[in-house]
Amino acid sequence: MHAWIQRLSALAWQRLGEYLHQTQLLGSIQSTLYWDQNTGMPSAGAAWRGEQISFLAKQLHARQSSSHFEALLGEARAEFEQTRLAGKFEQSELVERCRNLELLEQDLTRQQRLDPALVGALATAKAIGYERWQQAKATADFSCFAPALQDLVSLRQQQADQLAEPRSCWETLAQPFEPDLSLVRLQSLFAPLRQRLPELVAKVRDCSGARCGQLGWDLSEANQKGLCDRLLLEWGRDPSITCVSRSPHPFSITLGPQDFRLTTRVVPKQPLSCFLATAHEWGHSLYEQGLPSQSHQWFAWPLGQATSMAVHESQSLFWENRIARSRVFCEHWWLHFASAGAPLSCADQLWAAMNPLTPGLNRVEADELSYGLHILIRTDLEISLLEEGLPVEDLPEQWNQRYRDLLGVTPENDGEGCLQDVHWSEGLFGYFPSYLLGHLISAQLSEAMQQAIGPLQEHVARGDEHLLLAWLRDQVYPYGRMINAEQLVEQVTGKPLSSQAFIDYLEDKLERLREL
Numbered sequence: 001m002h003a004w005i006q007r008l009s010a011l012a013w014q015r016l017g018e019y020l021h022q023t024q025l026l027g028s029i030q031s032t033l034y035w036d037q038n039t040g041m042p043s044a045g046a047a048w049r050g051e052q053i054s055f056l057a058k059q060l061h062a063r064q065s066s067s068h069f070e071a072l073l074g075e076a077r078a079e080f081e082q083t084r085l086a087g088k089f090e091q092s093e094l095v096e097r098c099r100n101l102e103l104l105e106q107d108l109t110r111q112q113r114l115d116p117a118l119v120g121a122l123a124t125a126k127a128i129g130y131e132r133w134q135q136a137k138a139t140a141d142f143s144c145f146a147p148a149l150q151d152l153v154s155l156r157q158q159q160a161d162q163l164a165e166p167r168s169c170w171e172t173l174a175q176p177f178e179p180d181l182s183l184v185r186l187q188s189l190f191a192p193l194r195q196r197l198p199e200l201v202a203k204v205r206d207c208s209g210a211r212c213g214q215l216g217w218d219l220s221e222a223n224q225k226g227l228c229d230r231l232l233l234e235w236g237r238d239p240s241i242t243c244v245s246r247s248p249h250p251f252s253i254t255l256g257p258q259d260f261r262l263t264t265r266v267v268p269k270q271p272l273s274c275f276l277a278t279a280h281e282w283g284h285s286l287y288e289q290g291l292p293s294q295s296h297q298w299f300a301w302p303l304g305q306a307t308s309m310a311v312h313e314s315q316s317l318f319w320e321n322r323i324a325r326s327r328v329f330c331e332h333w334w335l336h337f338a339s340a341g342a343p344l345s346c347a348d349q350l351w352a353a354m355n356p357l358t359p360g361l362n363r364v365e366a367d368e369l370s371y372g373l374h375i376l377i378r379t380d381l382e383i384s385l386l387e388e389g390l391p392v393e394d395l396p397e398q399w400n401q402r403y404r405d406l407l408g409v410t411p412e413n414d415g416e417g418c419l420q421d422v423h424w425s426e427g428l429f430g431y432f433p434s435y436l437l438g439h440l441i442s443a444q445l446s447e448a449m450q451q452a453i454g455p456l457q458e459h460v461a462r463g464d465e466h467l468l469l470a471w472l473r474d475q476v477y478p479y480g481r482m483i484n485a486e487q488l489v490e491q492v493t494g495k496p497l498s499s500q501a502f503i504d505y506l507e508d509k510l511e512r513l514r515e516l
């Protein structure tokens with residue numbers, strides 16, 4: 001039979017799969033360019049690279065919203081219903097196919113509801129917003145960014161209108177990051193944190209044991225790299241499917257079913273930054289490595305993808321905070337740091353260095369305790385901007401007041417205040433809460449893991465981190481987008497997500513740190 005006859009007679013499901021496979025090829029080419037742009041590309045290559053990436057972005061958007069794709073999806077749906085009626089599916093196959101179709105139809109509807117003129121206007125506004133933000137940040141002058149931010153706010157409001165989902169504006173924009181999340185649910189999850197975190201921050205401030213983030217020592221780049229290599233070796237890195245590099249901002253990215261990349265960076269005078277960033281990005285990568293995408297079958301399908309940003313973040317925070325910043329881990333590691341040149345004479349010193357507790361102005365540098373407050377402030381402000389008519393020009397004042405009230409610190413200028421994060425400059429609203437939800441999920445999953453396999457500290461003390469990974473691979477990674485973040489947590493831990501496990505964890509850790 002000729003290839004084209006075979007093609008015509010292929011099942012609609014396979015034809016759809018081929019189309020998705022090609023879309024994924026294109027997407028992963030774009031990701032490969034992004035990886036190279038951030039790790040190896042000479043700076044003068046930026047203009048051409050920008051053109052390459054935006055060219056591919058247009059192709060991708062066209063594929064994802066084309067009438068051809070819509071037709072393939074319609075045929076696959078019709079074939080699915082027929083086969084279902086005929087009772088020819090195994091139960092698991094039925095459920096998986098149904099979920100894949102649902103997610104593809106949902107994504108397509110979202111793409112199609114947007115007016116191409118708005119998509120174009122948003123792309124332009126993002127580019128302008130990013131450029132103005134860089135200028136404004138460099139000169140600490142919010143007024144230079146304000147008009148661009150105003151444009152982004154109103155374009156995002158229009159976007160939510162066009163999507164016409166039975167959700168508020170902020171909720172609609174948050175859906176790509178946290179599917180099914182509502183504001184009511186978010187506020188109920190965050191309410192206990194609003195009350196308890198400021199109390200804990202005050203407690204730390206009042207006690208003399210509070211330590212600042214400046215350590216007063218540093219490690220050579222080569223020795224930091226040596227420690228990171230040793231960490232990933234101990235945590236079971238397979239060099240045949242992973243690659244580690246350097247970039248200005250650490251990230252992890254998947255380029256193919258057998259190709260996982262991560263980056264880290266060396267920050268002068270912060271000798272633990274590179275190590276902790278490696279632990280963090282490795283956690284992201286492990287989740288990607290464990291998604292059902294590895295079977296190839298689902299790599300191009302929604303079920304092979306991460307279910308939410310919060311779940312992703314919970315996995316990086318688990319390895320960074322739960323493990324690398326734990327007392328027992330430092331027991332095992334302080335000698336390695338000492339031989340790399342760190343002036344340490346016991347495990348407690350490394351543990352203290354890993355856990356500075358100083359409320360500051362900067363989210364990225366925040367300690368585990370005050371981190372949540374940075375997120376609460378941003379979440380409230382973006383809801384106010386999008387839904388409560390907060391004028392953009394009032395943002396700096398509102399920002400500063402909240403930092404004073406919640407963290408007891410005041411930015412000297414907007415550069416270290418409301419201009420510090422890149423997200424809003426690209427009109428990215430609805431993303432910040434995922435970071436904090438990630439802490440909650442990580443804490444609750446850790447409790448469940450502990451119940452299942454025994455005290456984590458005992459495993460870490462023995463260097464048996466592979467047992468923790470085995471549990472995650474079995475319990476958390478395999479679902480992909482089959483279930484959403486909250487369903488995942490409930491399924492794995494047997495109870496709905498709440499902030500309790502995270503608060504308990506923080507209180508316990510603070511108590512023990514204060515005993516130092």
Ligand SMILES: [Zn+2]
Binds near residue numbers: 284313316
């Ligand atoms: Zn992360």
